[in-house]
Amino acid sequence: MLKSIFLQNFRSYKKDDFEFSENSTLIVGPNTAGKSNLLEAIFLISTGKSNRAGIDPQMIHFGKEIGRVKAQVDDLELEVVLTNGNLGGNKSQYKKFLINGVAKRRVDFEGNLPAVLFSPQDLDIIVDSPTLRREFLNNVLEQVDRDYRIANISFVKALRQRNALLENAHDSGTKNPKHFEYWDNQVIENGQIITKKREEFIEFVNSSLKDIFEFEISYDKSEISQLRLLQYEREELAAGVTLVGPHRDDFSLLMKNHDLHDVRYFGSRGQQRLAILQLKSLELEYVEKVLGKKPLLILDDIFSELDSSHIKLILEQIGKQQTIISTTHKEFVSAKYLKKMKVIKL
Numbered sequence: 608m609l610k611s612i613f614l615q616n617f618r619s620y621k622k623d624d625f626e627f628s629e630n631s632t633l634i635v636g637p638n639t640a641g642k643s644n645l646l647e648a649i650f651l652i653s654t655g656k657s658n659r660a661g662i663d664p665q666m667i668h669f670g671k672e673i674g675r676v677k678a679q680v681d682d683l684e685l686e687v688v689l690t691n692g693n694l695g696g697n698k699s700q701y702k703k704f705l706i707n708g709v710a711k712r713r714v715d716f717e718g719n720l721p722a723v724l725f726s727p728q729d730l731d732i733i734v735d736s737p738t739l740r741r742e743f744l745n746n747v748l749e750q751v752d753r754d755y756r757i758a759n760i761s762f763v764k765a766l767r768q769r770n771a772l773l774e775n776a777h778d779s780g781t782k783n784p785k786h787f788e789y790w791d792n793q794v795i796e797n798g799q800i801i802t803k804k805r806e807e808f809i810e811f812v813n814s815s816l817k818d819i820f821e822f823e824i825s826y827d828k829s830e831i832s833q834l835r836l837l838q839y840e841r842e843e844l845a846a847g848v849t850l851v852g853p854h855r856d857d858f859s860l861l862m863k864n865h866d867l868h869d870v871r872y873f874g875s876r877g878q879q880r881l882a883i884l885q886l887k888s889l890e891l892e893y894v895e896k897v898l899g900k901k902p903l904l905i906l907d908d909i910f911s912e913l914d915s916s917h918i919k920l921i922l923e924q925i926g927k928q929q930t931i932i933s934t935t936h937k938e939f940v941s942a943k944y945l946k947k948m949k950v951i952k953l
């Protein structure tokens with residue numbers, strides 16, 4: 608449970624702290640009050656990364672060099688320190704993670720406050736580029752699985768090395784297999800772990816009951832193996848980048864009307880919203896299934912986008928786990944639910 612959070616030079620906050628209810632907390636404030644910033648800070652404590660910053664230093668208050676978020680989660684003190692890079696230099700030094708004051712790696716920091724965040728921008732998962740869909744899969748699986756986090760870090764690193772080798776080979780016109788051996792094995796080994804775990808999650812979604820919106824996921828996976836790398840050898844040399852692997856994965860949501868139709872191309876805006884709401888709700892179920900406990904639910908300003916029947920559906924969900932909700936108008940929440948919530952006015 609998230610008990611409290613302290614923000615220092617984080618986004619619009621200079622120095623502030625907030626305490627949360629063990630049930631539901633409603634954060635109310637007009638546009639630009641700092642609602643999404645506060646929820647971003649919670650997400651940062653949960654995952655070790657931002658849900659929206661392009662680069663981490665964007666989270667530091669304008670003109671400052673260091674930002675800090677500290678949270679009390681059960682009896683742990685979780686802390687992320689952000690620096691603008693002027694202090695250290697390379698990107699890995701932008702963030703520091705501490706648990707009870709002891710420095711940790713991100714793989715060990717994440718997982719102490721499992722959380723599912725839902726915001727209107729999540730619609731982009733359906734309508735935008737494959738990158739966002741892969742990020743979604745990563746977000747879900749990194750939350751629950753340390754092996755996935757490790758595999759993903761190793762894969763990204765190996766991929767970068769392998770692509771650098773391919774680029775050289777492309778420029779020089781010759782490929783030295785000896786140089787590739789180690790990195791080939793690294794991308795294959797870690798890539799296969801990622802694919803397998805993504806498959807498991809997608810399989811879970813497809814076999815789960817969907818009471819909000821009916822769809823199935825079609826996983827367009829780019830499998831990686833020794834054989835596949837061999838098959839693509841010439842194309843890879845020509846392109847100078849790795850052409851197979853989970854970094855090329857995609858998926859689509861197919862709605863079952865008439866036949867199977869991609870929500871992205873055939874769904875109305877409303878259907879797309881319901882599909883993403885359903886997907887997020889299954890994310891919550893998945894995290895709960897794997898970890899055996901309910902994650903923190905974070906809802907950023909979603910009521911303005913939904914009709915009253917779906918707002919009600921969400922409000923019913925809220926009582927089942929610790930929930931933090933932001934809204935511009937508390938009128939979205941009916942009195943029956945409101946009286947059970949702690950309200951923070953910004």
Ligand SMILES: Nc1ncnc2c1ncn2[C@@H]1O[C@H](COP(=O)(O)OP(=O)(O)OP(=O)(O)O)[C@@H](O)[C@H]1O
Pocket residue numbers: 617618619620636637638639640641642643644645665666667668669908935
């Ligand atoms: N690094 C930063 N330093 C200082 N202020 C920032 C920084 N990043 C963003 N802000 C500002 O923080 C303010 C609050 O942003 P936030 O997204 O939290 O608002 P909000 O309450 O969610 O508003 P809305 O209802 O419009 O979504 C904005 O005015 C934004 O420009």
Ligand SMILES: [Mg+2]
Pocket residue numbers: 642643644907908
């Ligand atoms: Mg906002």
